[in-house]
Amino acid sequence: MKVLVAVKRVVDYNVKVRVKNDGSGVDLTNVKMSINPFDEIAVEEAVRLKEAGKVDEVVLVSIGSAKSEETLRTGLAMGADRGILVNTDDLAVEPLAVAKILQKVTEKEQPSLVILGKQAIDDDCNQTGQMLSALMNWPQGTFASEVALDDTQVTVTREVDGGLQTVKLSLPAVVTTDLRLNEPRFASLPNIMKAKKKPVDKLTPAELGLGEGDIKPRLEIVQTQEPAKRQAGIKVVTVAELVDKLKNEAGVL
Amino acid sequence: MSNDPLLQPYQLKHLTLRNRIIMTSHEPAYPEEGMPKGRYIAYHAERAKGGVAMTMTAGSAAVSKDSPPVFNNLLVYKDEVVPYIKDLTDAVHEHGAAIMIQLTHLGRRTRWDKAHWLPVVSPSHNREAAHRAFPKKLEDWDIERIIKDYADAAERMQAGGMDGIELQAYGHLMDQFWSPLTNDLDGPYGGSLDNRLQFAFDVLSAIRQRVGNEFIVGMRYTGDEMMDRGLSPEEGFEISRRLTESGMVDFLNVVRGHIDTDPGLTDVIPIQGMANSPHLDFAGDIRAATGMPVFHAAKIPDVATARHAVASGKVDLVGMTRAHLTDPHIVRKIIEKREEQIRPCVGANYCLDRIYQGGEALCLHNAASGREQTMPHDIPKATTKKKFVIVGAGPAGLEAARVAGERGHEVVVLEAANVPGGQVRLTAQSERRKEMISIIDWRMAECERLGVQFKFNTWAEADDVEAENPDVVIIATGGLPHTDVLSRGNEHVISTWDIISGDVKPGKNVLVFDDAGDHAGLQAAEIIAKTGAKVEIMTPDRAFAPEVMAMNLVPYMRTLQALDTTFTVTYRLDAVEKDGATLKAHIGSDYGGINQVREYDQIIVNHGVIPLDDIYFELKPHSINLGEMSHDQLINGSAQSVVRNPDGRYQLFRIGDAVATRNTHAAIYDALRLVKDL
Ligand SMILES: Cc1cc2nc3c(=O)[nH]c(=O)nc-3n(C[C@H](O)[C@H](O)[C@H](O)COP(=O)(O)O)c2cc1C
Numbered sequence: 001m002k003v004l005v006a007v008k009r010v011v012d013y014n015v016k017v018r019v020k021n022d023g024s025g026v027d028l029t030n031v032k033m034s035i036n037p038f039d040e041i042a043v044e045e046a047v048r049l050k051e052a053g054k055v056d057e058v059v060l061v062s063i064g065s066a067k068s069e070e071t072l073r074t075g076l077a078m079g080a081d082r083g084i085l086v087n088t089d090d091l092a093v094e095p096l097a098v099a100k101i102l103q104k105v106t107e108k109e110q111p112s113l114v115i116l117g118k119q120a121i122d123d124d125c126n127q128t129g130q131m132l133s134a135l136m137n138w139p140q141g142t143f144a145s146e147v148a149l150d151d152t153q154v155t156v157t158r159e160v161d162g163g164l165q166t167v168k169l170s171l172p173a174v175v176t177t178d179l180r181l182n183e184p185r186f187a188s189l190p191n192i193m194k195a196k197k198k199p200v201d202k203l204t205p206a207e208l209g210l211g212e213g214d215i216k217p218r219l220e221i222v223q224t225q226e227p228a229k230r231q232a233g234i235k236v237v238t239v240a241e242l243v244d245k246l247k248n249e250a251g252v253l
Numbered sequence: 254m255s256n257d258p259l260l261q262p263y264q265l266k267h268l269t270l271r272n273r274i275i276m277t278s279h280e281p282a283y284p285e286e287g288m289p290k291g292r293y294i295a296y297h298a299e300r301a302k303g304g305v306a307m308t309m310t311a312g313s314a315a316v317s318k319d320s321p322p323v324f325n326n327l328l329v330y331k332d333e334v335v336p337y338i339k340d341l342t343d344a345v346h347e348h349g350a351a352i353m354i355q356l357t358h359l360g361r362r363t364r365w366d367k368a369h370w371l372p373v374v375s376p377s378h379n380r381e382a383a384h385r386a387f388p389k390k391l392e393d394w395d396i397e398r399i400i401k402d403y404a405d406a407a408e409r410m411q412a413g414g415m416d417g418i419e420l421q422a423y424g425h426l427m428d429q430f431w432s433p434l435t436n437d438l439d440g441p442y443g444g445s446l447d448n449r450l451q452f453a454f455d456v457l458s459a460i461r462q463r464v465g466n467e468f469i470v471g472m473r474y475t476g477d478e479m480m481d482r483g484l485s486p487e488e489g490f491e492i493s494r495r496l497t498e499s500g501m502v503d504f505l506n507v508v509r510g511h512i513d514t515d516p517g518l519t520d521v522i523p524i525q526g527m528a529n530s531p532h533l534d535f536a537g538d539i540r541a542a543t544g545m546p547v548f549h550a551a552k553i554p555d556v557a558t559a560r561h562a563v564a565s566g567k568v569d570l571v572g573m574t575r576a577h578l579t580d581p582h583i584v585r586k587i588i589e590k591r592e593e594q595i596r597p598c599v600g601a602n603y604c605l606d607r608i609y610q611g612g613e614a615l616c617l618h619n620a621a622s623g624r625e626q627t628m629p630h631d632i633p634k635a636t637t638k639k640k641f642v643i644v645g646a647g648p649a650g651l652e653a654a655r656v657a658g659e660r661g662h663e664v665v666v667l668e669a670a671n672v673p674g675g676q677v678r679l680t681a682q683s684e685r686r687k688e689m690i691s692i693i694d695w696r697m698a699e700c701e702r703l704g705v706q707f708k709f710n711t712w713a714e715a716d717d718v719e720a721e722n723p724d725v726v727i728i729a730t731g732g733l734p735h736t737d738v739l740s741r742g743n744e745h746v747i748s749t750w751d752i753i754s755g756d757v758k759p760g761k762n763v764l765v766f767d768d769a770g771d772h773a774g775l776q777a778a779e780i781i782a783k784t785g786a787k788v789e790i791m792t793p794d795r796a797f798a799p800e801v802m803a804m805n806l807v808p809y810m811r812t813l814q815a816l817d818t819t820f821t822v823t824y825r826l827d828a829v830e831k832d833g834a835t836l837k838a839h840i841g842s843d844y845g846g847i848n849q850v851r852e853y854d855q856i857i858v859n860h861g862v863i864p865l866d867d868i869y870f871e872l873k874p875h876s877i878n879l880g881e882m883s884h885d886q887l888i889n890g891s892a893q894s895v896v897r898n899p900d901g902r903y904q905l906f907r908i909g910d911a912v913a914t915r916n917t918h919a920a921i922y923d924a925l926r927l928v929k930d931l
Contacts, residue, residue, distance in 0.1 A: 030706060034671055070710035074671045186682055188754035189865075190733055192669050196712055 001059045003046040004111035006102055007039040009064055009071040014077040023223050026122075029166035032066070035074045038117025046115055046146055047078060047079035047245075049180070054149050055113075055244035057081050065089055069200060075196035077187040080217055083200040084109075086208065094184040099131035104208035106136060111172065112197065114191040118176040123224050129176035145244050170215040258564040259556070259587060261572075266469055266503055268416055270306040270351055270570070273563045274584055277506065277550040277572035278355035278419065280326050280606070281614035281623055282311030282729050287315075287328030288337045289725055293626035294344045301348035301578050303630075304584025306570065308350060310341065313357045314420055317399055320359045320426070321368035323384065326890070329356060330408040338413025341677035346414070353417040354451055354475065357405050358399055360426030360884050361388040361435070361679045361714055374399075381513045396442060396452065399426070404459040407470070417469025417503070420456065421448070422510035423521070427453050430473060431492065431758040446488060450495060453731040457501040460708055471548075473506035476539055479510050484589070486535075490542055497543045503548040504569075519807040523552040526685030527599030537567030549695045550574050554598040556587060578604050578623075581630055594702075596695055599688040603918060606802035610705055617880055618648070618692045620922035632659035632929055636925075638722035640931070642667065644713045644868060647675020649698035649916050650729030652924035656723075657931070658703030665706045667713040667776065673697055675731050676862075676910070677917060682753050683776045685808055692917065715871040721901070726876070728869040728907045729924070732862025732914065736800025738768075739858075742829030745836055746856045748819055749773035752780050760855025762787045766826040767859040769914070771800040774859035775809045777912040781855075782816035789853075791816060793825040793843050800916070829856055861914030869907050877901030882927070892930040904931075 011017055012032040019025045035043075047056040062068040065087065072083035086101050093101070106114055119126035133140035142158030143146075145164065148155040151171075151183040158165045159178045171176075187195075205215050236242045245253040262454075263270040274275060276462040283293045289310070297308050313498075314327040326401050328334060338354075345352040363376035365385050374395055389395075403420070410418050417866065422862035429435040429912035436443050442451050460470060474496075476489030484492075496502045496743075509532040510521035523531060529552050535548035550572020553559050559571045577583060580596040596619060613623055622626035641657045643650045646668035657664045672678065674693040681690040700707070718726055734748030743814040749765075751757035753773065759781040767774030767790055774790065775798055782788045790797055790813075797820050798806060824847065828839040836856050837858040840849045873880045904929055909920035 032707065032709060034709075070671075071709060077670075090666065105693070164350065185756075186754045187670060188678070188750055188756055189669065189675075191756060192712070193733070214728075246866075 001113070002059060002109065002111040002214045003049060003055050004059050004061060004106060004109055004114045004191060005039070005046045005059050005075065005126070006098075006114070006116045007043065007062045007071050007075050008117070008120045008122075009033050009062065009068045010036045010120050013037055013121055019224050019226050024227065025221060025224050028233075033155070034119050035071070036072045036120045036122075038119060038121070038177050038179070040074075040117075040184045041181050042115040042117050043078050043080055044182045045177060048182065048186075049147075049149055050059050050079065059084065059109055059111065061082055061102065062085065063088055063101050065196070070107070072158055072200055073192070073195050076198045076200075077192040078185055079191070080198075082198055085200055085202045087202060088205055091215070092217050094174050094217055095127035095213055096131055098128050099135055100210060100214055101205055101208060102132045103135040108208070113149070113171060114138075114174045116174070116176050118178055122155045131161060133174040136172075136174070137252040138172050140174045140176070140177040141167050141169050144175050145178050145180045147175060147181065151195070172187065177186040257489075257560070257587065258713075258889075259560050260584075263569060264367070267467065268351055270468060270641060271305045271349060272304070273570050274299060274305055274449070274559060275307040275548060275570045275572055276305055276309060276577045277548065277574045278309040278312040278428050279574050279578075279604075280314075280324055280608065281578075282325040282608045283613055283623060285689060287322070287326070287331065289327060289341045289694070290336060290337060292623070292626055294341050296623055297341065297352070298344040298348060301350035301352075303346040303577075303580075303582035305577060306584070307353065307416070308345060308499045309355055309419060311354045311502070311519075312358075313359060313425070314354055314406070315710050316356050317358050319371040319374055319400040320357070321363055321371075323363050324358065325609070329354070329409055331400060332409065333726070335409050335413045338410060338415065340721075341517075341688070342414035343415075348552045351416045352416050353469065353471075354410050355402065355419045355421050356410070357421035358402070358426040360429040361386060362424055364371065366846070368791045375426065375435060375445060377429075377435050379435055379437075379461070381517065382423075382527060383513055387863050388475045390437065391442075393921065396455075400452070400455050400459050403456045405465040407460040407468075408463045408551055411464045411468055419471040419473050419504075419506060421451075422453065422472055422474035423508045423510075424475075426477060427456070428484070432478060434480065434483050439929070446491065449885060450492065454499060455498065461501050469503045470501065471504035471506055473508060475510060476535065477509045478511045479509060480517070480724055484801055487845070490539065492657065493539050493543050493545075497545050502545075504548060505538050505539060505543065508550040508551070509530070509535045515803045516564075516807045516811070517587050519804045521551065522602075522605065522804070523600070524602040524804055524808070525688040527552070527600075527667060529554065530562065531564055537565070540567060540569070540701065544620055546570070548572060551765040552600065554600060554712075556583070556592050556595065556754045575600070575602070575604060578614065579619050581622065594696070597691040599691050601917075602804050606804050609803050615918060617918050618921055620918065628925060629929060633657055635660040635662060635791065638662055638692070641728060642718050642721045642724045643725040643727045644718065645669075645675065645909075646673035646707065646709075646730060647694060647727035647729060647731050647909065647920065648677050648696075649731075649920035649924050650675070650727070650882060650910070651693065651700065653727045653729060653928050654923055655696050655699045656928040658705045660702055660928070660931070662725075664703075665708065666700075667708050667711045667717060669710070669712045671709050673707070673709075678773055679750060679753055680776065682755075683779070683853070686776065713868060718868070718872060719875070720923060723903045726872060726874070726903050726905045727924075727928070728866070728905070728911050729909050729920070730868065731910045732864045735860045735863040736858040737828065738860050740828045741839075742831070745829045745831050746858045749857055749859045751778040752777040755832050759784045759786050760853070762853050763789070763855045763857065764826070764851075764853045765790045765859065766856045767792050767797065768825075769792065769800070769859045770798045770863045771859070771861075771916070772792060772805075774798060775801060776808075777857055777859065779809060779812055782813060782818050787817045788813075788823055789851065791821040791826060791840075793823065795822060797822055826856070826858070838857070846891045862910050864911045864913065866907065866911055869911065873903050874898070875902055876905035878904050880905050880907060882906055887926055890926075890930060893927070
């Protein structure tokens with residue numbers, strides 16, 4: 001069985017991002033970039049399925065500039081077998097465009113399962129997995145905190161508001177990962193070295209049969225704003241004073 | 254004035270201390286011929302400059318000839334010590350800190366086969382496990398002699414300008430009298446608690462007669478031996494009250510536990526992976542019961558816990574001792590509101606473990622500590638700005654980047670992984686080694702502050718380096734595990750890294766062949782043993798894991814012994830054969846005549862790393878110095894100036910494990926010592 005995992009190159013979660021002066025977006029110059037943490041969980045899950053003997057091949061796909069190859073190498077160092085880089089250069093691809101590209105890659109690769117992060121931590125859209133499922137007309141199990149795979153179906157425990165929901169999907173299917181699904185492994189230096197030699201195919205949207213119109217941006221960013229600055233705290237001496245301040249100054253009681 | 258509880262002054266009798274943070278007594282083993290000379294003075298002066306309120310110098314300074322040093326302690330039984338003490342106290346006072354000294358007689362906690370070859374003495378014949386000497390049981394004339402020695406030494410310290418002294422009473426002669434476990438004497442110094450305390454009060458009286466009532470005298474003592482039939486907490490509180498009521502003692506420096514074994518010592522002074530501030534509440538209870546000025550230290554490594562200790566009234570002065578070995582300028586950084594820049598003690602305990610092996614105290618990740626005469630804690634700016642390319646973001650590369658950044662250079666670091674840390678990040682995968690990651694996190698924060706640029710996910714090739722047009726290239730690429738050590742069957746063994754990183758699942762019946770003797774071997778053994786597998790650790794050496802050292806071994810042993818791990822010393826793994834799922838280990842011995850075959854299902858070899866040096870050798874022909882590092886310039890502290898190839902485009906240096914397997918301290922020292930002059 002083959003699993004396809006989508007990985008995105010995003011600003012590292014440790015970075016304190018800054019908004020560009022003109023408000024057009026986040027300043028990415030000299031900023032540490034990493035694999036999207038939810039995608040890292042997706043890679044880990046796929047590699048574990050392979051280690052358990054349920055999957056034969058783990059294929060990664062990343063969509064973005066040539067630099068996304070770094071992100072593929074990170075996943076390859078974790079144990080994936082090969083990578084596909086769909087180079088969109090500097091074009092800002094939105095979730096629907098990404099889903100369309102993934103659809104083409106999925107049709108080409110014919111995996112039994114596609115695993116994606118539930119969202120990317122840069123735009124927080126939480127749309128791509130669902131859109132891919134619709135485009136492929138495959139069942140979807142989103143926000144997975146547990147995945148159990150057998151030959152014909154996958155059982156997904158979903159983190160939903162107020163509890164857990166378990167769904168059974170027949171294969172092929174789309175799964176998106178939540179935070180608690182697993183803890184991604186440490187990519188050791190010997191494995192980073194091995195990953196250097198693993199194959200990465202480079203494709204363009206055109207080579208996948210997608211025209212410019214299929215993937216061009218449809219949304220316009222009106223403004224990007226920094227969150228309001230936090231006010232300094234104060235110290236109160238007594239409980240009574242605390243209650244008073246919460247009531248009369250903070251207005252929360 | 255600041256309202257930070259740590260920055261409030263404290264009045265101890267006539268002595269005003271400028272804040273609440275002290276260094277408790279710790280002998281870094283820097284004396285020369287038993288005297289505190291240049292190195293010793295520079296060490297304490299740096300910390301006084303860094304703002305500490307008081308430093309308790311020495312550590313077990315010897316009052317008698319039959320208390321020979323266990324770790325190069327000061328010999329305060331010699332009159333000639335006084336002028337050296339004067340230089341030391343002057344240097345510390347000059348920077349506004351107070352200075353005291355700890356005096357002791359070690360009793361049975363030393364050896365007879367050194368100095369004057371005098372028998373070791375104690376109030377019983379009971380041997381101390383750690384130092385192995387069988388003591389002579391004290392006679393009346395011994396006791397009289399030693400009481401006088403204490404008074405003489407106290408007088409010398411007063412003459413040398415010390416602000417006070419402290420007597421050591423945990424594991425040393427004084428509390429060997431106190432503890433029922435180590436006192437077999439009859440009256441007047443043995444038997445009842447009164448009698449067992451008589452020696453301490455005789456010493457205090459003799460000291461008071463000599464130095465008067467104004468001079469500050471304190472006691473650092475255990476208030477609970479935490480040992481079956483040892484000194485109980487009830488007795489500890491009673492002792493605390495009697496010390497208070499005697500009026501001869503000005504402060505109590507509270508310790509809890511016993512130090513006669515490695516595990517006991519490690520519970521008194523916990524290391525990384527063990528709980529922080531385990532005895533703080535106990536110290537607070539003694540303060541509450543006595544109302545005395547109380548000092549206390551035991552793994553309070555961070556400012557927040559120290560602040561809590563003082564603010565909650567548990568202690569008057571908080572000891573941050575190993576923390577000051579790592580960062581001598583803690584108080585200055587608190588005052589300047591730069592707490593986040595404090596270099597954190599990671600509890601690696603390299604300092605203490607080294608002195609118990611006869612070395613000097615060194616900090617695992619501050620190579621300037623104890624080397625104040627040659628290594629700067631504040632790195633000066635360079636006169637000309639250069640472009641540095643550093644390959645590798647492990648401890649060596651990051652230290653090089655930090656120091657180059659401090660010098661004002663333009664610095665680019667290329668790192669193959671997605672994250673910095675190298676082998677330190679690997680070792681930090683184990684729960685008990687987690688604190689190690691602060692070595693990396695602190696450097697990353699400093700590098701960010703200094704504008705160092707990082708390129709992760711970059712397996713640097715020679716072209717990538719040269720494309721940056723560097724003036725200086727530093728190769729800090731570390732190495733890969735070296736497992737090719739067998740005469741046959743190398744392909745059947747795995748490395749400790751495979752286990753620690755989780756790349757290979759543990760087997761069921763596993764041999765760890767470890768002749769590197771460092772943490773990686775025990776970490777791998779522990780991970781495997783915890784799965785319920787059978788584990789044997791084998792080494793050709795006389796002792797296993799020698800590089801891990803005494804106190805660091807304790808937590809491993811507590812786990813490994815409980816999991817029934819086998820320790821096999823003096824045997825060598827020669828070859829491995831595969832027979833189906835079974836691995837046949839051919840085992841020999843360096844002593845000869847051994848040829849055994851044993852069966853396992855997994856064999857791990859721990860034998861350090863083989864340098865990852867391809868890029869160094871590729872760049873070498875294009876460099877000005879052809880990679881040569883002048884050892885003389887390195888040691889003398891001048892800039893590297895070797896020219897072997899006038900057409901070269903940059904200077905090229907190789908540091909850390911990219912040269913040869915060593916340790917984190919060596920990697921960091923390599924970097925600091927080289928880059929501080931570039
Ligand atoms: C290198 C070194 C030597 C020490 N020597 C002594 C000593 O001679 N006498 C003593 O009472 N404590 C000694 N200590 C213990 C310290 O005073 C302190 O109790 C201990 O380090 C715990 O405090 P910390 O966690 O703040 O480092 C030593 C500590 C170190 C690191």
